[in-house]
Each structure stands twice: as C-alpha cells, then as structure tokens.
Amino acid sequence: MSRSRGRRLGAFVFLSPGLTYLLVLMLVPLVLVLGTSFFQRGRFGGVVYEFTTENFGRLVDPLYLGVLGDSVRIAVLTTLLALLIGYPTAYLIARLPRKWKTVALVAIVLPFWTNFIIRIYAWIMLLNGPGLVNSGLKLLGLGPYELLYNDGAIVVGLLYSYLPLMVLPLYAAIERLDPQLREASANLGASAFTTFRKVTLPLTVPGVLTGSLFVFVPSFGNFVIPEMLGGSKSIMVGNLIRNQFLKARDWPFGSTLALALIAVLVVLLVAQAWAARRG
Amino acid sequence: MSRTRFTRRLPVAVTAAGLALAVAACGGESSTSSAGANPAAADELKPNADLSKQTLQVTVWDGYIPKELPQMVKEKLKVQDLKIALHETNEIAMTKLTAPGDSGIDVAFVSGQYAQALNEMGLLEPIHPELIPNLANLYPEATQLSYDKGNKYSVPYTWGTTGICYRTDLVKAKPTSWNDILKPAPWAEKKVTMMTTERWLALPALKALGYSVNTDKDDEIAKAKDLLMAQKPHLLTYDDTTFGDKLVAGESVMAEAWDGWCPTTDPKGNIGFVVPKEGSDLWVDTMVIMKSSKNKEAAHALINYILDPEVHSWAAANINYKVPNKAAMERVKIPKGSLLGVKPADLLDGEAIIDLGQASTKFSRLSEEVTAG
Numbered sequence: 001m002s003r004s005r006g007r008r009l010g011a012f013v014f015l016s017p018g019l020t021y022l023l024v025l026m027l028v029p030l031v032l033v034l035g036t037s038f039f040q041r042g043r044f045g046g047v048v049y050e051f052t053t054e055n056f057g058r059l060v061d062p063l064y065l066g067v068l069g070d071s072v073r074i075a076v077l078t079t080l081l082a083l084l085i086g087y088p089t090a091y092l093i094a095r096l097p098r099k100w101k102t103v104a105l106v107a108i109v110l111p112f113w114t115n116f117i118i119r120i121y122a123w124i125m126l127l128n129g130p131g132l133v134n135s136g137l138k139l140l141g142l143g144p145y146e147l148l149y150n151d152g153a154i155v156v157g158l159l160y161s162y163l164p165l166m167v168l169p170l171y172a173a174i175e176r177l178d179p180q181l182r183e184a185s186a187n188l189g190a191s192a193f194t195t196f197r198k199v200t201l202p203l204t205v206p207g208v209l210t211g212s213l214f215v216f217v218p219s220f221g222n223f224v225i226p227e228m229l230g231g232s233k234s235i236m237v238g239n240l241i242r243n244q245f246l247k248a249r250d251w252p253f254g255s256t257l258a259l260a261l262i263a264v265l266v267v268l269l270v271a272q273a274w275a276a277r278r279g
Numbered sequence: 280m281s282r283t284r285f286t287r288r289l290p291v292a293v294t295a296a297g298l299a300l301a302v303a304a305c306g307g308e309s310s311t312s313s314a315g316a317n318p319a320a321a322d323e324l325k326p327n328a329d330l331s332k333q334t335l336q337v338t339v340w341d342g343y344i345p346k347e348l349p350q351m352v353k354e355k356l357k358v359q360d361l362k363i364a365l366h367e368t369n370e371i372a373m374t375k376l377t378a379p380g381d382s383g384i385d386v387a388f389v390s391g392q393y394a395q396a397l398n399e400m401g402l403l404e405p406i407h408p409e410l411i412p413n414l415a416n417l418y419p420e421a422t423q424l425s426y427d428k429g430n431k432y433s434v435p436y437t438w439g440t441t442g443i444c445y446r447t448d449l450v451k452a453k454p455t456s457w458n459d460i461l462k463p464a465p466w467a468e469k470k471v472t473m474m475t476t477e478r479w480l481a482l483p484a485l486k487a488l489g490y491s492v493n494t495d496k497d498d499e500i501a502k503a504k505d506l507l508m509a510q511k512p513h514l515l516t517y518d519d520t521t522f523g524d525k526l527v528a529g530e531s532v533m534a535e536a537w538d539g540w541c542p543t544t545d546p547k548g549n550i551g552f553v554v555p556k557e558g559s560d561l562w563v564d565t566m567v568i569m570k571s572s573k574n575k576e577a578a579h580a581l582i583n584y585i586l587d588p589e590v591h592s593w594a595a596a597n598i599n600y601k602v603p604n605k606a607a608m609e610r611v612k613i614p615k616g617s618l619l620g621v622k623p624a625d626l627l628d629g630e631a632i633i634d635l636g637q638a639s640t641k642f643s644r645l646s647e648e649v650t651a652g
Contacts, residue, residue: 043636046377067651129530146469149516231516232475235650246370247477248643 030262036255047251055256064240064257071236074151075220078158082166082215083208085159090170090207094177105171108164116161120228123157124148127229149231157225158215165214173207174200206276213272217265237261318398318432319570321405324579333577334360338372339388341365343436343564344585345593356584358577369393376402376569385572386581391563392478392634394433395426399634403432404568410579413586420623421603424563425631433565434582436591437539437600439618440561440629441482442554444522444541449532449549457487457555460533461506463513472525472534473510475517475650477642478632479560480507483535486557492630495638500645507649517650526550537562539600543616552618554629561629563603595619601626 037055040048058064093104111119126132127147137143147153177200185195223238232239237257244254335358337344345351349361364384366372372389376382376397389397397403408414414422414430427433443454451466452459461483463471474480482492484503494500515531522534523542527550534541541552566585568578585591591607594600601619602608613619635642 041640042377063648063651067647070651128528130528231514231518232650233511233514233516235647240647240651243643243647245374246368247646248640249370249373250640250643 033255033258036252037259039252041250041252046249052252055253058253059256059260067235067240068237068260070234071220071238074154074158074236075216078155078162078219079166079212079216081155081159082163083212086163086166086170086211087208090167090174093167093171094174105168108167111160112164117224117228119161120157120225123153123160123229127153127156148229149233151230151234153229154226154234154236157229158219158222161225162215162218165218166211169210169214170204170207173204173210177203209272209276213268216268220265221261317401319401319403319405321407322575324407324410324575326410326576328576330356330358330577330580333358333574334362335385335574335577335581336362336364336383337386337388337581338364338366338375338384340367340564342598343388343594345590345597348590351590352581352584356577356580358574358580361581373397381571382569384569385574385578387567387569388436388564389567390632391424391426391433391435391565392632394565394567396634396636397567398427398432399636402570404570404572404575404578405432406430406434406568406582407579410576411583411586413583416586416588416591416604416606418603418605418623420627424561426563426633427565433567434586435563435565435603436585437594437598438561438563438603438626439538439601440554440559440626441479441535441537442541442552442559443533444526444536444543444550444552445533446526446529446531447549447551449529453551454533454553455556457483457557459555460535461487461510463510463533467532468513469515470530470532471513472515472518472522472531473507474519474522474535475646476519477639477646479519479535480517480646480649481642482560483555484510486555486559489557492560493633493635495635495641497641500641504645504648507645508652511649511652538618538621539598541618543618544599544614545616548616550616559629561626561631563631564600 036047038051038053040050040052040054042048089108093101093108096104124131128134129144129148131148133147134144137145181199181203182195185199186192190198220236221238221241223236223242226232226234226236226239235243237260241254241257241261244250244257248254335352344363349363352358352361364375366375369390372387373393373396376384376387376389377400387397394403408430411434414434417430417435421435421438422428422430424430424435443457443460445454447453449470451464454460459467460471460473473483478492481500481503484506485492485494485499487506488499488502490496490499490503515525518525518534522531522536523540525531526534527542527545527547536552538552541550543550543552566582568575568582572578586604588604588606588610591602591604592610595602595608595611599617599619601621603623608619611619
C-alpha cells in the first residue's frame with residue numbers, strides 16, 4: 001500500500017513540471033483565445049467586452065472559405081509531393097549500410113542548421129527573373145520562366161522546408177520492418193512490387209500518416225513562405241490570422257480564425273491516431 | 280482508480296483558472312468602448328522637476344533614433360535612465376499601448392493617424408508647449424498637420440510622402456501618373472510592385488480615381504477595388520519592405536514606395552522617385568507622451584532635446600528621412616540624388632492620412648479581398 005503510494009508520489013513529482021508547463025502555457029492561452037473570439041473589435045483595435053457570436057458567422061464568408069480552401073489545396077499538394085519524394089528516399093536510406101545511414105540522416109537534417117528565413121531568401125535568388133535557374137535555362141536557349149511569386153513557388157518552398165519531417169518518420173517505420181517478412185514474401189513467389197504493395201506499404205502506414213501530418217500541419221498554417229515566395233499574391237489562413245492581429249487590429253476575429261485552424265488540426269490528429277491504431 | 284481521477288481533475292482545475300483569468304482581464308478594461316473621442320485633460324506639470332528621479336521608457340522603430348541617445352540624454356538632461364523598446368510596425372506599437380493596464384511606456388513614436396487614435400482613446404498627455412521651447416524650430420507647416428492642428432498631443436519627428444520609385448534606365452517612359460503603375464505598359468508587365476499595408480494599397484487607386492485617401496464611401500472603395508483587381512495579374516508582387524532591393528536587382532522597374540524607402544542615393548544613380556500628378560499622401564511619424572506616464576517632465580525634456588537641431592538632423596543625415604525641423608534641415612548636407620531637398624510646401628500638397636476608426640475595417644476587407652482574390 002505505502003509502496004504504491006510512494007510510486008504514485010514519484011510519478012507526480014516527475015510529471016508535474018512538464019504537466020504544469022503544458023497546462024499553464026497551452027491551456028490558459030487557449031482559453032483566452034476562446035474567450036476573445038466571443039467579443040468585439042474596438043474602434044481603434046483592442047477588445048470590447050460585449051458578447052457576440054458574429055465572428056463565427058464571418059468564418060463562413062465565401063472570402064474566408066476561399067482562403068481556407070486555397071490553404072488546404074496548397075498544403076495537400078505539398079504533403080502528397082513530400083510523400084512521393086520522401087518515401088523512396090526513406091526506403092533507400094533504410095537499406096544503406098549502417099555507416100552511410102548516419103551520414104544520409106545527418107544530410108537530411110542539415111538544412112535545419114541554417115536560419116529558416118535565409119534558406120527562403122536563397123530560393124528567391126534561385127527562382128527570380130535574373131536568378132540562377134533562369135540564367136541556366138537561358139544557356140540552353142530556354143525561358144525565362146516565371147518561377148517566383150506564384151502558388152508553385154509556395155509549394156516549392158513548403159516542400160523544401162518540411163520534407164525532412166516526412167522522411168524521418170518514414171525512415172523510422174521502414175527501418176523497424178523485419179526483413180524476414182519481405183524474404184518470406186519473396187520466398188512465397190511474390191514479385192518485388194507485390195511485396196511492396198502487400199507487405200511493406202501496409203506495415204509502414206503509421207509512418208506515412210505521421211509524416212503526412214508533420215508536413216501538412218506547418219504547411220497549412222505557414223505565412224512566411226506565401227509572403228516571401230508567393231509575393232503575397234495569394235494568402236493562406238496563416239497570413240489571414242497574422243493580418244488580423246498585426247494589420248487589421250481585429251483580435252476577436254483573429255482568435256476565431258485561430259480556433260478554426262486548431263479545430264481542423266485536432267480533427268486531423270484524431271483521424272491519424274484512429275487510423276494508426278487500426279493499421 | 281484514484282490515479283485516473285486525479286489526472287482527469289487537474290485539467291478541469293486549470294481550465295477554471297484560465298477562465299477566471301479571462302474574466303478578470305475582461306473586467307479590467309472598459310475604456311476602449313466604442314463611445315468615440317474622449318481626449319484626456321492635461322496634468323499639472325512642474326517645469327523645474329527633479330529629472331534625476333525620473334526614468335524614461337521609449338518605444339520606437341529599430342534604427343529610427345541615434346544609438347547613443349540614451350547616453351546623451353542621461354548626460355545632458357540628467358534623467359535617471361532612458362530605456363528603448365522596439366516595435367516593428369504601428370500596429371504592434373498600438374497593441375502595446377492599448378493593452379489593458381499600464382504599458383510602462385512614457386514616450387512612443389507612432390504615425391500621425393495612430394497618434395490621433397490614441398488621443399481619441401484618452402491615452403495621451405496633451406503636449407505642454409512651455410516645456411518644449413524647441414518647438415520653435417519646426418517649420419510653420421509642421422504645426423498645421425490635419426490630424427493634429429497646433430501639435431496639441433503630438434510632435435512630428437519625420438515626414439514624407441508616397442510615390443513611384445523607378446529604375447531610370449529600365450523604364451521606357453518616366454512615370455507621371457498612378458495609372459502608370461495601376462495599368463502597366465507592356466514593357467513593365469510583371470515588373471511592378473505595390474504595397475499591401477491597407478491604407479497604402481488603396482492609395483494609388485483612390486488618387487487615380489480622384490478620391491480622398493480618407494474616403495469611407497463604399498462605392499468609392501468598390502471602384503478602387505475593381506482597379507486593384509484588374510492590376511493584380513500584371514504585378515510582380517506585393518511588397519511592403521523589400522521593394523527597394525527588387526528595384527536595385529532589376530527584378531522590378533517601378534514600385535509604389537515611401538520616399539524615405541526609395542534607394543535614390545544608390546551609387547549606380549539609376550533610381551528615381553516621382554510623386555504622381557494626381558497627388559499623394561503626407562505621412563508623419565510623431566512623438567507622443569502617454570497619459571499613464573509617471574515621468575511626464577522628463578518626457579517633455581526628451582522631446583525638447585530631440586528637437587534640438589543637432590540631434591534632430593541625425594535622422595535626415597543617417598536614415599534619409601526628411602525632418603519637419605527647419606533649423607535641423609538647414610544643417611544637413613544633401614547628398615546627390617537624395618530627396619531630402621523637397622520643400623515642405625510641396626510635401627504639404629499631399630493629403631494626410633487620418634484614422635477612420637470603425638470605417639478602417641473597410642480597408643482591411645479591401646486588402647483581404649484583393650490579396651485573396
């Protein structure tokens with residue numbers, strides 16, 4: 001009896017710093033955001049504490065639904081491309097000799113050692129009118145193409161930034177796979193493709209889901225890349241939220257938009273957890 | 280059993296605490312109600328207060344005042360200390376200054392229309408001219424600014440206008456009209472940038488249509504929107520901050536730009552600036568004293584010190600902004616290509632942007648519709 005109580009006390013002592021941190025710094029702001037979304041914008045900004053549900057009504061405004069739709073489209077496209085590039089990459093890394101595995105993994109993570117904004121600036125230098133890509137194409141007698149300040153450039157930037165977040169969970173899933181399963185499949189006469197389709201892929205679905213979520217979530221809410229590479233010509237939901245706070249001085253609506261974003265992401269997380277458990 | 284109950288109850292307790300906090304925050308403020316203008320009354324200030332007991336907290340844009348200012352102020356004015364906080368934009372400054380409770384800021388640098396808004400919210404201490412003898416250094420025009428005639432609650436620090444910044448060697452014809460940027464000629468196709476900061480996004484279209492920059496009429500804003508939507512496919516990008524770099528790199532040939540941000544002094548000498556014939560705005564960045572300040576004598580002394588010709592000319596000489604201080608501008612050597620030589624009278628042709636209060640949401644909406652469309 002006293003032993004179990006001691007263990008419980010120990011768990012409490014060790015858990016409490018992390019729990020307090022999470023609860024205080026996540027839950028309290030969340031509650032404040034929720035509260036703010038039910039109030040009104042002041043004449044000069046700030047919050048007027050008069051109850052309203054008008055902000056939630058504005059969410060279904062075609063203008064904002066359009067922005068939400070654009071964000072989903074761009075984030076989904078980025079996620080699919082990341083999966084298409086990330087899966088073979090992770091597969092190859094998992095089959096490398098141990099020494100080279102480490103090298104390859106470090107190479108995947110390496111870009112994170114440089115400042116995010118600088119890496120995005122580098123893309124501007126690469127893609128703009130007088131940039132490297134167009135200069136190279138010119139030598140071949142091609143172009144110039146409009147590579148920058150459009151939705152394509154946004155996808156390129158997001159894909160570049162978040163590809164490692166796809167490769168790493170996929171690598172973990174593929175690496176964990178027992179090679180004997182593949183051997184058994186081959187011994188039983190399955191072609192390499194059938195083995196991949198019927199054995200490897202189903203067993204790595206949790207990795208696929210985790211990687212997709214890791215890419216989708218930051219892509220969906222990103223506002224720096226649409227501004228820098230998209231030239232602010234199309235806005236994503238992240239830009240919209242940022243603008244409510246820093247330009248339009250409309251905190252209540254900004255809070256409502258933020259809640260909508262969180263709601264979408266929570267639904268996705270729950271779906272992922274559910275699918276992963278089933279898989 | 281008891282373990283699970285414990286972990287389930289904790290979030291509930293924290294949620295309750297959060298709600299209590301939210302409610303407390305709500306109860307704390309009522310001054311920002313939409314009642315309208317209610318400027319604060321002036322405090323009684325002592326001209327010979329002991330400044331060495333006063334500490335100043337200033338909020339200002341990065342690089343906008345000399346780095347040595349805190350040291351200089353401590354030596355010359357004998358105030359106890361001068362601390363500098365930075366804000367990136369007016370909106371961020373407003374967030375700091377209008378948050379419930381004491382912002383702890385004594386002197387803030389904000390643009391004219393924001394000073395007007397702060398004053399109407401009753402957050403500013405009226406300027407006591409007897410404590411700022413250097414007000415006499417200002418151009419007469421600088422005391423008649425439409426958002427604050429007579430400098431009742433704000434003192435201008437820099438001023439300028441918005442126009443077209445362009446590459447003299449890459450344009451086929453020198454721009455003269457806002458239409459040159461709104462309906463770019465084939466040689467400028469996809470080589471034009473515009474600002475998205477809401478009031479300045481609308482400015483070229485409103486002026487080209489012959490409307491006021493301060494319009495709140497729905498049909499005028501709608502017409503401006505049509506013009507901006509028609510322009511969008513022909514733009515390189517919207518850009519509020521790096522349009523100068525794009526011009527220098529040759530990515531763009533024309534940009535809507537604030538005069539101080541147009542790199543006309545670039546050594547290659549191929550960048551020009553023009554105020555279109557339809558007219559433009561006059562923007563002013565000002566210094567204001569917060570009503571909540573407990574160091575108002577020192578705050579006045581600081582503003583008076585900044586209006587000293589030697590101190591004030593720093594801004595013109597170092598950040599290339601015109602200052603509304605006649606005595607200061609007379610000290611500045613104007614470099615080749617610089618726009619510093621523009622006369623105040625010409626500048627004042629521009630229409631000062633004033634705060635539109637609730638109607639400003641129309642411009643937010645316009646900006647969202649144009650960029651999302």
